[in-house]
Amino acid sequence: MILFQVFALLVCSIFAVGAVLSVLRGRIGPIVGLAWLTLWVTAGIAIARPETTVAAARLLGITRGADLVFYLAILGMIIGFFAVYLGLRRLEGEITTLTRHMAVSEALSEAESAERQEPDRDDEDS
Amino acid sequence: MSTLGGDEPDRGWMPPSTFIVVPAYNEGSVIGEVIRELRRLPATVVVIDDGSSDQTGAVARNAGAVVVTHPLNRGQGAALQTGLDYCLRRGAEVIATFDADGQHSVEDVPRLVEPILRGEVDVVLGSRFLGTAENISFLRKVILKIGVHFTRVMSGARLTDAHNGIRAFSASAASRIRLTQDRMAHASQIIDQIVAAELRFKEMPVSVRYTDYSKGKGQKSVGAVRVAVDYLMGRVAR
Numbered sequence: 001m002i003l004f005q006v007f008a009l010l011v012c013s014i015f016a017v018g019a020v021l022s023v024l025r026g027r028i029g030p031i032v033g034l035a036w037l038t039l040w041v042t043a044g045i046a047i048a049r050p051e052t053t054v055a056a057a058r059l060l061g062i063t064r065g066a067d068l069v070f071y072l073a074i075l076g077m078i079i080g081f082f083a084v085y086l087g088l089r090r091l092e093g094e095i096t097t098l099t100r101h102m103a104v105s106e107a108l109s110e111a112e113s114a115e116r117q118e119p120d121r122d123d124e125d126s
Numbered sequence: 127m128s129t130l131g132g133d134e135p136d137r138g139w140m141p142p143s144t145f146i147v148v149p150a151y152n153e154g155s156v157i158g159e160v161i162r163e164l165r166r167l168p169a170t171v172v173v174i175d176d177g178s179s180d181q182t183g184a185v186a187r188n189a190g191a192v193v194v195t196h197p198l199n200r201g202q203g204a205a206l207q208t209g210l211d212y213c214l215r216r217g218a219e220v221i222a223t224f225d226a227d228g229q230h231s232v233e234d235v236p237r238l239v240e241p242i243l244r245g246e247v248d249v250v251l252g253s254r255f256l257g258t259a260e261n262i263s264f265l266r267k268v269i270l271k272i273g274v275h276f277t278r279v280m281s282g283a284r285l286t287d288a289h290n291g292i293r294a295f296s297a298s299a300a301s302r303i304r305l306t307q308d309r310m311a312h313a314s315q316i317i318d319q320i321v322a323a324e325l326r327f328k329e330m331p332v333s334v335r336y337t338d339y340s341k342g343k344g345q346k347s348v349g350a351v352r353v354a355v356d357y358l359m360g361r362v363a364r
Contacts (some may be wrong), residue, residue, distance in 0.1 A: 086363050096308050097199045100208045103174075105214055107194040 001048070008047045016040035136283050140239050143219040144169040147209030148191070149202050150226035154180035156339060161189035163226065164231045167242065167255040172212060173226070174205040182226075193312070202291075203312025207305040214301055221300045225291040227340040236331055238294040248299035249320055249327040253287035257331030269350045273314075275353065281318045285329060289313040299325045311357035317362075 016037055023033030046069065047054050053065030062068045146169050150157055157173065164171045170360035173191040175183035177199030187193045194212050196205065206223060213221045217364050220242055222235050230252075238250040261268070270289060293316075295303070304321045307315040 061343065081347065085359075089359070089363050092308065093306060095198065096204045099196050099198050099200050100204065101206055102155065103194045103196050104212050107192065108215055111216065 009044055012040045012044040012047065016044070033070055132302060139243075140236055141166050141219055141243070142168060143217060144222065144239060144354060145213040145216065145218040145220070146171045146222045146224050147213060148172065148186075148224050148226050149174045149176060149205035149209060150178065150182050150186065151176040151179050151199060151205070152178045152182060153204070153226040154178070154182045155183050157168070157182055157226050157291055158185045158189045158228055160224075160228050161186050161191045164235070165190045167232065167233070167235055169222070170213075170216070172209055173283045174209045174212075176200060176202070176205040179361055181334065182208050192286065201308035202310060203305045203315070205311060207303070210295075210300045210303060210347040214297060218300070219297050220294060221297065223291060223296040224285075228337065229334050229340045230292045233319040234292060235294070235329075238292065238332070241328060241330070242294055242296045247328050248296045248325040250294040251285065251287070251329045252290045252292035252332035253285070253329040254290060254328075254332060254334040255286040256284070258333045259336070260334065261341075262334070264338070266336075270288040273350070277317050280314065280357075281321045283321050283327075285317070287329065288317055290332065290334070299323075305362050307356060309356055310353045311360060314353075314357045315360065 019028075019033050019036035019040060022036075023030055038044075043099045050065060053113055055065075057063065057065045057068035060068065062071070144167075146164055146167070148157075148160065148164070150173050153160075161171055161173065169200060171191040173183070173186040173193045175186065175193055175195045179197045183193045183195050194208060196208065209223070210221060220239050224230050225236065234252060234257075237254060241247050241250055254262070255270075270287065274285055274288050275285055277285060285342060291313075299320075302325065303316060303319050305312045305315055305319075
């Protein structure tokens with residue numbers, strides 16, 4: 001095993017343990033945790049036994065294992081970008097909800113004050 | 127009852143619980159005149175100042191509008207929904223929407239409100255292609271027509287003008303509109319929600335006047351692509 005494999009397997013192990021701990025601590029759900037664990041374990045296997053990527057690639061009709069890893073990485077990035085985009089959209093919506101709440105509350109309060117002052121003004125006139 | 131002054135012909139009555147929502151962003155140079163014109167109608171004019179960096183809010187207030195102020199700019203769709211929420215909380219029976227840039231004609235508002243008061247429909251949508259579109263560029267006309275076909279495909283609604291800011295809602299209909307599209311794709315989302323809620327709607331002819339100011343301020347034609355992408359992503363993301 002080369003130095004890179006040792007280092008990379010260490011990183012994968014840390015993140016795999018992190019995924020398990022995150023589930024146990026309730027920070028992420030079990031399904032999401034399992035997905036991350038699967039990802040890190042799969043990455044670890046591919047790093048420790050590179051020939052497995054060749055076998056997997058051939059099963060899918062792809063010539064080289066490296067090509068399969070590349071395609072999966074691209075796919076993973078696109079999915080990741082989309083997930084971030086959806087998260088940003090949700091955040092934008094929450095900012096709008098908060099902005100609206102502040103604006104409407106203040107405006108209603110002003111309207112109520114104006115309505116309260118009108119009877120007082122009427123009393124003064126009479 | 128005359129709505130536009132004693133010597134003007136009666137152009138339709140509007141109940142006192144009619145509100146007119148005017149979303150505005152940096153329209154300080156024109157909003158005053160727009161509000162003064164709208165104030166000739168027996169309705170409460172509500173300007174949603176969408177985080178303007180100029181004096182839009184102050185000018186609108188001085189012209190006699192109620193001003194609801196977003197502390198941050200959130201977009202026309204967000205401002206419109208804020209306006210609907212505010213008016214419903216104030217007990218509105220009918221809510222009209224009107225653009226702040228002076229493109230729309232005040233005289234169209236009572237005519238749009240009338241079918242709702244008769245109970246004929248829940249929503250009235252203004253159409254410049256049934257009415258008049260003064261000084262509209264050829265490119266803008268093409269893009270709006272593409273928008274009409276796009277709306278027909280996405281929501282099934284057969285309209286002649288799918289992106290016009292002048293509309294009228296009954297309170298019941300307005301309470302069923304929940305815009306999540308903060309920017310310009312809200313216009314398509316409104317149509318989607320009208321159809322989904324099975325609200326009765328119709329189009330009526332209105333006048334839209336394109337001035338150098340409104341053309342400069344309005345959406346660039348290229349922006350239509352972004353609107354379409356925003357709309358589609360919104361449907362995927364919901």
